[in-house]
Amino acid sequence: ALTLHHATTDEVASVTVGGGISDVGILDTHQVTIEWGDGTTDLIDVPFGGDAFSATHQYLDNNLSTTNGTAANANPLWITVTDDDGFTVATQWLVTVNNVAPGLTVTKEGSGLTHTLVLTATDPSAVDDAAGFDYFIDWGDGTSPEVIQRTSDNGSGTSATHIYTQTGSYPTRVTAADKDGGVSEEVATAVTAQVDTVTIAAELDDAVAAAVEA
DSSP: OEEOSOOEEETTSEEEEEEEOOOSOTTOOEEEEEEOSSSOEEEEEEOTTOOEEEEEEEOOOSOOOOTTSSOTTEEEEEEEEEETTSOEEEEEEEEEEEOOOOEEEEEEEEETTEEEEEEEEEOSOHHHHHHOOEEEEEOSSSSOOEEEOOOTTTTSSEEEEEEOSSOEEEEEEEEEEOTTOOBOOOEEEEEEEOOOHHHHHHHHHHHHHHHHHO
16 A cells, blocks of 8 residues: 655755655565655665665655646646566645745845945756746836846845936836746835936036136
8 A cells, every 4th residue: 555645845845754654575675666746766675574665755846847737837747656576556636836036135225316226036946047037017107017037146235226307206017927826025125316406516516616717
């Protein structure tokens, strides 16, 4: 008899399978083959007298092949038990691996009417981190939202610059999405756009000084 102990997990988390082995050949030894469905396989040797096995596996990503007709996050897990006479028994289960949305932080830079947002996205899955993220930015001034397309390893140091046409306080909103469509919580921050009065004053002083000299 083979029993799956756990059938659902998040990417990077672990799943444990186990079962009992019954054989009329009481002196037989057994080998358990576990094909996890993500290209990895574990072999477990069960010695004479042993009647159970257990194994734990970490799924690094939920984005899996669909060529076998299963959903993209459903792993066809095969467990095969073979005794020392070559007789086998096998069973298949599906382990659902859920995607986990990335986290996002936003910092502001700039002054006057020109402002930059520096974006940092992180994902529990190193596979998703390496694949990069899409960023969606609403600058809060009625212009069309800006989209930064996903590129490899763009989770850190990605920035976007916007020039406002009028002074004011603008509620910007930013989200990040991983390659599997997981979307971060929205990060809202206020950007204050204003004319650089110091520069204008200096230019006026220069103009007055030039007029006096003339």
